[in-house]
Amino acid sequence: MAPCFGEIWTAPGEKPYLVGYRCQGCGAAYIGEGRVGCSKCTSTQPLKEIKLSERGSLYVYSIVHQSVPGVPVPYVSAIVDLPEGVSVRCNLVDIEPDPAKIKFGMPVEMITRKIRERKEKNAEGAEETIEIIAFFFKPSQN
Numbered sequence: 001m002a003p004c005f006g007e008i009w010t011a012p013g014e015k016p017y018l019v020g021y022r023c024q025g026c027g028a029a030y031i032g033e034g035r036v037g038c039s040k041c042t043s044t045q046p047l048k049e050i051k052l053s054e055r056g057s058l059y060v061y062s063i064v065h066q067s068v069p070g071v072p073v074p075y076v077s078a079i080v081d082l083p084e085g086v087s088v089r090c091n092l093v094d095i096e097p098d099p100a101k102i103k104f105g106m107p108v109e110m111i112t113r114k115i116r117e118r119k120e121k122n123a124e125g126a127e128e129t130i131e132i133i134a135f136f137f138k139p140s141q142n
């Protein structure tokens, strides 16, 4: 599975979603933790955590033919625009890595997939398998 970056929130019984942050001064939205203020209006009020839409549109992409060992190529690296005004760096999946099949502005939706497992000891000392999931975007039907 190809690498993916960003942040995703999961809670038991709830569909995973991307977490964003909204400026309470001007309403600008961001993705990524650790922001101390708004770069649009310079407000330093704490940003409010928001749930980002799972549907967006493909802004730009690149077909990656060479990567680090262990990462299967080719894969499609993309930036997806969400209605909140946030751009998300991700990989586009479930589509042929062929420029004839990928359209700028095409509707896409977020999915998550397990990318690996990790064994961890829980509080009682028993070994647990932790699933590591990552988000991707795939072409959407509507």
Ligand SMILES: [Zn+2]
Pocket: 023, 024, 025, 026, 027, 028, 038, 039, 040, 041, 042, 043
């Ligand atoms: Zn702002």
